[in-house]
Amino acid sequence: MNALECEFLAENVLLDIVPNFTDDVVHLICGDVGPFEASMVARVPAWLALYLKRRHKCRIVPPDWLTVNGIQEMINTETTQEPFSGVPAHFMELAHLLLRECSDDVPDSDQLKTLVHDMWDSRVAKMRTSTVKFLQSGEQRAELNNLTQMEITYARTSLRAATNHVNVLQANARDSR
Amino acid sequence: MAYFDLDEILATSQKVTCKADENFSEEILTLLGQGRTHDSSEHRRRQKETKVEIPFWLLEALMAKNSQFATIELPRSYKSAFRQVLEADPVTVDMNRIGPYFYLFGCKLASLSPPERAQLATSLVQTFMGRVSWVMSRAQHSKNDQRPNTLDKFECRLYDVSVASEADFSNWMENGRSAEVGRRSGSKRKFSQMTH
Numbered sequence: 039m040n041a042l043e044c045e046f047l048a049e050n051v052l053l054d055i056v057p058n059f060t061d062d063v064v065h066l067i068c069g070d071v072g073p074f075e076a077s078m079v080a081r082v083p084a085w086l087a088l089y090l091k092r093r094h095k096c097r098i099v100p101p102d103w104l105t106v107n108g109i110q111e112m113i114n115t116e117t118t119q120e121p122f123s124g125v126p127a128h129f130m131e132l133a134h135l136l137l138r139e140c141s142d143d144v145p146d147s148d149q150l151k152t153l154v155h156d157m158w159d160s161r162v163a164k165m166r167t168s169t170v171k172f173l174q175s176g177e178q179r180a181e182l183n184n185l186t187q188m189e190i191t192y193a194r195t196s197l198r199a200a201t202n203h204v205n206v207l208q209a210n211a212r213d214s215r
Numbered sequence: 216m217a218y219f220d221l222d223e224i225l226a227t228s229q230k231v232t233c234k235a236d237e238n239f240s241e242e243i244l245t246l247l248g249q250g251r252t253h254d255s256s257e258h259r260r261r262q263k264e265t266k267v268e269i270p271f272w273l274l275e276a277l278m279a280k281n282s283q284f285a286t287i288e289l290p291r292s293y294k295s296a297f298r299q300v301l302e303a304d305p306v307t308v309d310m311n312r313i314g315p316y317f318y319l320f321g322c323k324l325a326s327l328s329p330p331e332r333a334q335l336a337t338s339l340v341q342t343f344m345g346r347v348s349w350v351m352s353r354a355q356h357s358k359n360d361q362r363p364n365t366l367d368k369f370e371c372r373l374y375d376v377s378v379a380s381e382a383d384f385s386n387w388m389e390n391g392r393s394a395e396v397g398r399r400s401g402s403k404r405k406f407s408q409m410t411h
Contacts, residue, residue: 040383040387041383041384041387041388042387134387134388162355166348166351166352166355169348169351170347170348170351173344173347173348174344176340176344192380192381192384193380194380195376195377195379196351196373196376196377199372199373199376200347200351200373203318203343203373204340204343204344206318206322207336207339207340207343210325210326210339211333211336211337211339211340213325213326213336214325214326214328214332214333214335214336214337215333215336
């Protein structure tokens with residue numbers, strides 16, 4: 039699994055859009071969307087929202103957490119508490135997609151870009167310290183809550199390689215007693 | 216470990232110094248090209264106490280048959296003095312120089328129950344734990360840096376996978392796929408673009 043696949047999965051999240059056209063219900067494999075009525079809010083999967091946006095058929099309503107205050111609060115909780123804070127599913131993927139594709143629909147998008155990056159950095163830093171703590175503790179298992187798909191993808195290969203190696207060495211130490 | 220595992224083959228080709236014990240047979244020396252042509256009884260007796268260097272894979276096979284065969288001497292980088300160095304500062308040690316298969320060879324050595332076997336095995340775990348965070352953070356902040364050349368072969372692999380996932384992420388951040396799709400004004404995604 040890689041970052042692009044995470045993005046692909048994140049595009050199934052439902053977003054609110056304000057279409058500028060009127061149309062009937064559209065039947066899709068993932069479910070029916072619509073009916074669309076100009077300037078009435080409709081809920082569609084992110085991929086469709088981005089598709090319509092690219093064709094200038096709608097305005098995307100950014101999710102309520104994607105605001106300067108919202109992200110700042112998230113960073114605050116993230117840095118003050120030790121466990122990972124609960125963030126919206128596909129946080130990074132969606133924030134990145136929306137800020138890249140429809141920055142005109144998101145207020146303060148430039149400031150948000152920096153904040154989203156800060157948020158990611160603080161979570162990755164936390165993940166790194168807890169990974170090291172876990173490896174050094176010699177525990178067999180650990181539970182990590184509230185990680186998003188992208189973070190898991192990011193850490194998976196190296197964490198797995200490191201824990202496997204620790205396992206081999208520890209098994210060897212047990213046998214050698 | 217697999218029979219044809221290249222790492223294992225390379226790791227076990229390292230030589231181990233050991234003291235010949237009672238049951239040491241001289242044919243081994245001939246096999247290794249260290250044998251003598253003349254064969255006096257005095258020479259034979261002397262042979263019993265001499266130190267011999269045998270590749271690990273051969274020693275392992277011989278010891279499996281007869282553990283009284285020889286007494287292993289730990290290589291320098293696994294001895295107590297060096298273990299203390301590793302304990303004091305695992306990060307600065309140049310693993311590539313002291314043996315590129317430090318951990319694997321260490322495990323193999325421990326399996327032959329040399330003296331200080333338990334300490335050796337514990338020290339391997341401690342050393343890796345002391346180094347792992349350094350290796351991983353070097354990888355995550357690498358950008359275009361070269362891989363540090365003080366890594367053990369396994370650590371190299373860990374470094375490489377960390378660099379790869381970091382690169383995958385920053386590549387997505389800088390130019391994700393949909394940026395490219397978007398430029399072609401909303402054309403449909405091709406299946407081939409999703410599976411690469």
